[in-house]
Amino acid sequence: MTNVVIWNEYIHEVENEEVKKIYPNGIHNCIKDFLSIDTNLNIKTATLRENQNGLNEEILRNCDVIIWWGHKAHDEVLDSTVDLVQRRVLEGMGLVVLHSGHHSKIFKRLMGTNCNLTWREYGEKERLWICNPGHPICEGLEPYFEIEMEEMYGEPFQVPAPDETLFTSWFEGGETFRSGLLYKRGNGQIFYFRPGHEAYPTYHNTNVQKVVKNAVNFVKPKSKSIWDDIHSPTPKSNRAEPIENINKKGFSVGHPTENKK
Numbered sequence: 001m002t003n004v005v006i007w008n009e010y011i012h013e014v015e016n017e018e019v020k021k022i023y024p025n026g027i028h029n030c031i032k033d034f035l036s037i038d039t040n041l042n043i044k045t046a047t048l049r050e051n052q053n054g055l056n057e058e059i060l061r062n063c064d065v066i067i068w069w070g071h072k073a074h075d076e077v078l079d080s081t082v083d084l085v086q087r088r089v090l091e092g093m094g095l096v097v098l099h100s101g102h103h104s105k106i107f108k109r110l111m112g113t114n115c116n117l118t119w120r121e122y123g124e125k126e127r128l129w130i131c132n133p134g135h136p137i138c139e140g141l142e143p144y145f146e147i148e149m150e151e152m153y154g155e156p157f158q159v160p161a162p163d164e165t166l167f168t169s170w171f172e173g174g175e176t177f178r179s180g181l182l183y184k185r186g187n188g189q190i191f192y193f194r195p196g197h198e199a200y201p202t203y204h205n206t207n208v209q210k211v212v213k214n215a216v217n218f219v220k221p222k223s224k225s226i227w228d229d230i231h232s233p234t235p236k237s238n239r240a241e242p243i244e245n246i247n248k249k250g251f252s253v254g255h256p257t258e259n260k261k
């Protein structure tokens with residue numbers, strides 16, 4: 001079984017009647033519904049205004065993949081939550097960041113850049129081109145697919161160069177955008193997928209659903225073991241004594257981690 005947590009800010013669907021019509025139970029439950037067809041997935045949801053943002057150490061320890069949707073209240077996410085999620089990603093948990101999650105604290109933390117982009121909310125047609133038809137995340141898709149109404153995201157998208165770009169988008173207004181990006185941080189696989197503006201029924205689109213489903217299966221950890229050094233100020237695997245018999249040359253000064261063992 002793959003344990004999945006779908007994390008959603010869950011504010012637009014509560015505050016805005018039009019958004020509520022599209023996602024009556026929230027974006028998280030819409031995603032849960034189409035993922036639930038895969039009986040190998042054990043799915044939980046969590047939202048911003050639950051205690052500790054609906055997440056804690058135990059939930060994350062047992063989580064293989066977390067999906068993240070946020071937009072207007074990124075700042076309300078606790079720094080302690082970001083620390084926990086980052087830690088699990090470094091250990092090997094998969095992370096799927098959707099749409100406006102590009103500005104979430106966790107994505108910016110993991111990217112190390114401002115993750116800014118250009119945007120326009122005109123309900124434009126988006127055409128997504130598949131860059132690598134042989135990649136597992138693109139399985140079952142035609143060479144391109146279209147979303148009738150979306151918010152435009154345009155370049156420059158200020159993220160580090162990805163390990164692989166799986167989708168590029170074209171918008172009716174003329175812009176293009178790198179809309180499916182893969183990264184690895186520590187042992188964790190991260191997939192950023194652009195579509196998903198709250199005012200349009202994007203997560204009801206079967207091609208979008210396919211990508212999210214494929215992504216969950218791709219970014220999940222392939223091993224249960226955790227590399228302990230990820231959490232240690234001094235690497236546990238550090239070898240102060242050489243394995244061969246050699247004479248020390250030169251001199252040493254104090255090392256900043258020496259007293260923290």
Ligand code: ZN
Pocket residue numbers: 099100151196197198
């Ligand atoms: Zn949006």
